[in-house]
Amino acid sequence: MASSPRFSDFITLCIVINTILMAFTWFGEPLWLSTVMDGVQYAFTLIYIVEAVILISVQGWFYFKDGWRQFDFLIVVLSILSFILKVFDVSTGKGAALIRSFRILRPVKMVRRVK
Secondary structure (H helix, E strand, O other): OOOHHHHHHHHHHHHHHHHHHHHOOOOOOOHHHHHHHHHHHHHHHHHHHHHHHHHHHHHHHHHHHOOHHHHHHEEEEEEEHHHHHHHOOOOOOHHHHHHHHHHHHHHHHHHHHHH
């Protein structure tokens, strides 16, 4: 499954959809939209966690030898950290915004797919 083109295509589609949905948010958006988008981001983060777990379980430490995989893992870890800070309402000022902004870098992963 981890080496399946369908798996890779599914993850790429998730990245594209996630990026488009992140573009629909703005400062001062209605509370209902913010709540919905938080749920969507939780769902996509869960998908990315599952992706990382599958790939790490198959590839082991070789997963971390690839620079793009290291980048993916960093984005997943920062996304988890961002959500933990939000759940516990930890105010880190600009640091939280910086951590959240790393989720936007996920589409950079697609660069490797472009020939």
